[in-house]
Amino acid sequence: MTDISTNRVDWRALWASGDLARFCFISLGILLHATNETMVATVMPAMVGELAGVQLVGVQLVGWSLAIYELGAIVAGAAAGRLVSYVALRTNMVVAALLYAAGAMICATAPSMQLFLAGRLIEGLGGGALVSLAFVSVQRLFPRTIWPQLFGIMSAIWGVAAFSGPMLGAIMTELLSWRWAFGIFTFGGGAMALASFIVLNTPEAKKPQATDGKAPPFxxxxxxxxxxxxxxxxxxxxxxxxxxxxxxxxxxxxxxxxxxxxxxxxxxSRLFPSQLFSWRSPVGAGMTMVAAFSVATCSFGVYGPLLLTSLHGIPILTTGYIIAAESIAWSILSILVANAPPQRERPIIVCGAMMIAAGIAGFAYTVPAGSIPLILLCALLQGGGFGIAWPFLTRFIVASARDDEQTIASAAVPTMQRIGYAVGAALTGIVANASGFSEGLNREAAASVASWLFLAFLPLGIVGCMAALRISSTALRSRMAAAG
CATH class of the missing domain: 1.10.287 (Helix Hairpins)
Structure with a gap:
């Protein structure tokens, strides 16, 4: 299936062996999770209007929709990698897919925001487990020689999902109902469970990984x-x-x-490397930057479409395009800078941090003003900043970690992102309700919320920039020491 000398994949042989089909079904879990994660913002205006009506509680719980989902994904993602040690991979995958489908069905049929959030938690548990199991599956079911290519395809799938999620939510809401958007994921989760049972029929997938009967600590x-x-x-x-x-x-x-x-x-059982937030450590500065920007950039994703629809009557489909553009900017700029020489990585990280902070500050003006071109520019700045900074930031964190903590460090970056998104979504709810949404969803309340929702997180954006500058100076000193 592979040419060892060139490390190229023989895709025809991979398909003939059935491994490619297995990989496609495994990757469906990533597609389901990532698409759902990015879709919710565009269905939120229609969903809140129907679920909450004139009740205040629906508006007040908007921030929970992302926080609860991410919380479930964090817990399940950490659990799934350990469960395969004593429960078969196929069983894990089937249960995770069924959990995901059940959560989506609860969301699709929920008569209240509280029940919708219960569905989101179950969805998060299933989706987080599917993503973790997808990475475990590559390591267990496929030759080591083609892991880089398969991981690259999985990254591309994530980018496609980040783009398609907002579009799917906007289109389904405009043509049918926001409930149908979740209905699609109900069928998708059921199909994933059935496919996992049928396709994951190899001995490696049908038996637990551990041979000594001991599961790693959770x-x-x-x-x-x-x-x-x-x-x-x-x-x-x-x-x-x-x-x-x-x-x-x-x-x-x-x-x-x-x-x-x-x-x-x-x-x-630790999830993070040592000296996690210490700026005396390169890892600490890098993880501080991850945490600060993950929390600071939640505002537009959670409340942007709701504010633009309430304040300016901007169609849901248009807000879907804007959020999708942020994801596209992330993917395209990440590809464009991927081959940058090592000496340019330091200024690229700093430039990305400045772009993200500029996007946060820009939203504080453009969202209340309602200028679509300027809002789009801020979205492109924010997404593009992540796109150029994150690959090099991740590499910097992993390379700077102790030899015995590099595996932990590589997994810690996405884990910290998810924690940041969960905490950020919770904090946006506090800011939004304190600045006006506690009185209900109307134009006056939205006008009051629009600026504060972004200005409140600008200090964290500044912290992220300071951490990037710290990384820059640390990297420069290390290179000078190596040269000397």
Whole structure:
């Protein structure tokens, strides 16, 4: 199936062996998860209007839709990689797909925002497990020589999903109903479960991975602390009251710090490398940049379409195009800078950070103004900034980690992103409800929310830029020391 001398894949032989078909079905899990993750923002205006009506609770819980989904994905993603040690890969994949389908069905039929959020949690559990199992499947079912090509295809699938999700949500809402958008994922999850049972019929897929009967430890305490912390922060934004909201937010942030502390004290099950946020460490500066920008950039994805529709009457399909353009900019610029020489990686990371921060600041003006070209420019800046910075940032973090922590560091970047998205979505709910949405969804409330929702996160954007500059100076010193 491969030419060892050139490390090229014989796709015809791969198809004839059935391995390519298996890979296609495995990759369907990534497509389902990523498309659903990016779709919700464009269906939110129609969904809130139908589920909440004139009730305040529906608007107040908008930020939970992403926070709960990401929380489920984090927990399931961490669990799935360990479950294959004592439960067969095929069984794991079938159960994950059925969970995903069940969650999508609950969302599609939900009569209230609370039940919709329960469906989102179940969807997140299934989707997060499918993504984790997809990567495990490549390592277990395919020759090591073609892993880079298969991982490259999986990255391309993620990019396609990030583009197609907002478009799918907008088109289904315009032509049929937002419920049909989730209905498609119900059928997709069911098809994934059936395909997994039929296609994953190899001995490697039908037996557990571990031979000694011991499963690697699972970070129950750390993830439990994380889940409680995110829920507490999100709860602070519902029914805003100074004392209650401040107390919930404070306890939630303390719990978040405790999560990272617990993780650091559990070396056998830890999710992050040591010196996680220490700027004296290159890894710490890099992970700070990941966390800061992941939290700071949630506002437009969660509330952008809702604000643009309420304030300016911009069609849902147009907001779908804008969000899709952000994903396209991420993918295209990531490809364009992929072959940049090492000496240019440092300024590229800094440039990407500046672009992201400029996008956050720009949204604070363009969203209230309603200028579609300027809003599109800010989306392109934000997505493009991630596109050029993230590949080199990830490489920098992994290369700077200790030899015994490089595997942890490589997995820590996407994990930190998901935690940042979950916490960011919870915080956007607090800001949105405190600045006007607690009084209901109307034009006056949206006008009040529009600027504050982005300005509130600009300090984190500045922190991200400072971390990028710290990375730059650290990399420069390292190169000078190596040259000397």
């Amino acid at each position: 970070p129950f305490a750390a993830l439990g602390c994380l889940a409680i912390s995110v829920v507490l922060i999100a709860s602070a934004g519902v029914d805003i009251a100074l004392l209650r909201s401040s107390l919930l937010m404070t306890v939630g942030l303390i719990g978040l710090a405790l999560f990272f502390r617990i993780d650091a004290l559990k070396p056998l």
